[in-house]
Amino acid sequence: MRLGVLDVGSNTVHLLVVDAHPGARPLPAHSHKAELRLAELLDGSGGIGAEGVERLAQVIREALEAAEDKGVEEVLPFATSAVREAANADAVLARIREETGVALPVLSGEAEARLTFLAVRRWFGWSAGRLLVLDIGGGSLEIAYGMDEDPDIAASLPLGAGRLTAGRLLDELPDPEDVRALRRRIRTEIARVVGGFTRVGSPDRTVATSKTFKQLARFAGEGPRDRRTLSRKALNEWVPRLAAMTPQQRAALPGVSAGRAPQLLAGALVAEAAMDLFGVDEAEVCPWALREGVILRRLDHLPAA
Numbered sequence: 001m002r003l004g005v006l007d008v009g010s011n012t013v014h015l016l017v018v019d020a021h022p023g024a025r026p027l028p029a030h031s032h033k034a035e036l037r038l039a040e041l042l043d044g045s046g047g048i049g050a051e052g053v054e055r056l057a058q059v060i061r062e063a064l065e066a067a068e069d070k071g072v073e074e075v076l077p078f079a080t081s082a083v084r085e086a087a088n089a090d091a092v093l094a095r096i097r098e099e100t101g102v103a104l105p106v107l108s109g110e111a112e113a114r115l116t117f118l119a120v121r122r123w124f125g126w127s128a129g130r131l132l133v134l135d136i137g138g139g140s141l142e143i144a145y146g147m148d149e150d151p152d153i154a155a156s157l158p159l160g161a162g163r164l165t166a167g168r169l170l171d172e173l174p175d176p177e178d179v180r181a182l183r184r185r186i187r188t189e190i191a192r193v194v195g196g197f198t199r200v201g202s203p204d205r206t207v208a209t210s211k212t213f214k215q216l217a218r219f220a221g222e223g224p225r226d227r228r229t230l231s232r233k234a235l236n237e238w239v240p241r242l243a244a245m246t247p248q249q250r251a252a253l254p255g256v257s258a259g260r261a262p263q264l265l266a267g268a269l270v271a272e273a274a275m276d277l278f279g280v281d282e283a284e285v286c287p288w289a290l291r292e293g294v295i296l297r298r299l300d301h302l303p304a305a
Contacts, residue, residue, distance in 0.1 A: 001019075001020065001021060001073045001074070001302075002017060002018070002019055002020075002029065002070070002071055002072050002073050003017070003018055003020055003026075003072065003073065003074055003075075003076065003295055003298065003299075004016065004017045004018075004067040004070070004072040004074070004075040004076065005018075005075075005076045005077075005078075005291045005294050005295050006060070006063055006064075006067075006075055006076065006077040006078070006102075007078060007080070007290065007291050007294075008038075008056070008060070008077070008078065008079040008080070008082075008083060008104060009038075009079075009080050009082065009137060009138055009139075010037070010038055010039040010080060010081055010082040010137055010138025010139035010140075010160055010162050010163065011035060011036070011037055011038075011039070011137075011138035011162050011211075011259075011260070011263075012033050012034060012035050012036060012138075013033065013034050013036050013056070013059045013060065013063060014031070014032070014033040014291065015030075015031070015032040015033070015063040015066055015067060015075075016028065016030075016031055016291050016295075017029045017030035017031070017032075017066075017067065017070050017072055018295055020295060020299055021299070021302070022299050022300070022302050022303070026292065026295050026296070026299070029070065030066070030070045032062075032063055032066040032067075034059045034062065034063075035259050036052075036055060036056060036059055037138070037162060038052060038056065038082035038083065038086075038138075039081075039082045039138050039139050039160065039162040039163045039166060040162060040166045041055075042086065045087050045088075046085075046086065046087035047086050047087040047088035047091075047092075048082075048083070048086045048088060048092050053092055053095050053096070056092070056096065057095065057096055057099040057100055060077075060096065060099075060100045060102055060104075061099075061100050064100065064102070074298075075102075076294055076295070076298055077102050077103075077104050077105065078104070078105050078106070078107050078294060079093075079104050079105070079106045079107070080106075080107055080112055080137060080139065080140070080290075081109065081112075081137065081138070081139030081140040081156075081158070081160060081163075082138065082139050083104070083106055084106045084107070084108070084109070084139075085139065085158075089106065093106070108156070109140055109142060109155075109156020109157075110154050110155070110156055112135070112137075112140070112142050112156060112290055113133075113135070113142035113143060113144040113151070113154035113155065113156055114144060114150060114151055114154050114293075115290055115293030115294055115297060116133060116135045116142055116144065116209055116289050116290045116293050117131070117133050117144035117146065117149075117150070117151045117154065117293070118149050118150070118293045118296055118297065119209075119286075119288040119289055119290070119291075119292040119293035119296060120133050120207050120209065120286050120288060120289075121148075121149050122149070122288070122292075122296055123286050123287070123288045123292075124205070124207065124286070128204065128205050129147070129203075129204030129205060130145070130146065130147050130201060130202070130203045130204045130205075131144075131145065131146065131147075131151075131203055131204070131205055131206075131207055132144075132145045132197070132203035132205075132206045132207070132278065132280070133145070133151075133206075133207050133208075133209065133286075134206065134207070134208050134209070134213070134271070134274050134275075134278075134283065135208070135209045135210045135213075135289060135290070136159070136160065136161055136208075136210045136212040136213060136267050136270050136271060137160045137161075137210055137212075138160045138161060138162035138163065138263070139158070139160035139162060139163045140156050140157060140158055140159065140160045140163070141156070141157045141158075141159040141160065141190075141270055141274065142154070142155070142156050142157075143155045143156075143157070143193065143197065143274070145197050145200060145201070145203060146200075152200050152201075153196060153197055153200050155193045155196070155197075157189050157190065157193065158189070159186055159189055159190070159270050161212050161260075161263035161264070161266045161267035161270065162263050162266075164182060164186070164263075164266035164269075164270070165262055165263045165265075165266045168181070168182045168266070169182065169262075169265060169266055172246045172247065173244070173246060174243060174265065176243070179243050179265070179269075182266065182269060183269055183273070186269055186270055186273045187273045187276075187277065190270075190273050190274055190277050191277055194277050194278060197278070198278075205284065206275075206278070206280045206282070206283045206284070207283060207284050207285075207286045208230060208271070208283040208284070208285050208286070209285070209286050209288070209289035209290075210289055211260060212260075212263070212264070212267035212268075212270075212271065213230065213267075213271060213283070213285055214228075214255070214285055215253075215255050215256050215257075215260060215264060215267075216230055216235070216238070216264075216267070216268060216271060217229070217230040217255075217285045218253075218254050218255025218256070219238075219253045219254045219255055219256065220234040220235065220237075220238045221234065221285065222234075226287070227284070228284075228285045229282050229283065229284050229285065230271070230282070230283050230285060231281060231282045231283075232272065232275040232276060232280060232281055232282070233281075235268060235271055235272040235275065236272065238268060239265075239268050239269060239272055242264060242265045242268050243265055245265075247261040247262040247264075248261070250262075250264050250265075
């Protein structure tokens, strides 16, 4: 069957269309995305303003039209941290349902981490052993660890690249003191959960997902594009360089889009801190993440052919 997963994230609204059936690898057929940056559209009360809600409804309508054009049988919609943590989340969801007909489920941070872990496990297989999975989104950082398809432990922290940039790094060239203060905050947040993970066990392999890690690995990583790895040593060298660049200069780096360039420094600070505090020397970048996890979970509930 042809499935569409509609991901209302903190940075983008992304429709991924795949051809899939139980027991087979989902094959991408179409991708439709729009940059919305919900994390940056919050008003003074922490809610999504009227303009942001209207833009969101319009983007969802466009995604549904694209799904219809591509012959999608079922659309699996979900929202993540930007909607989840908005002060007016219930009102936003009601408006979206009224405007588009879409009942938009909101995933918890832990559910995000667990579904992403499922996708990574299926990508690497059982031979990968115990996995530690790191996923930096626009609004949050998800961490999961385990041996099976459902992780033994999962956590979500408010350390997304978009959220941190909007709160701390809005200047073209950030003040070094602001960068240092943000670095401290990130490390304090991550340090609070490290003990819970290390008590469970140590990973055989660390895997990174998300656009942030993919971009960092494109210019700071090693290996072929489809099997890129990112080292803590490379991040340590690149973070001060990124802090000294304007967003325009970062956008000139391989694999970095102009829209994501302003968030790259904050994302690099989170990646560096996570790898440092978890004692990770090298992380492999996985092309599958949350959207694929949602698709795989849906396929698990379909009857076999």
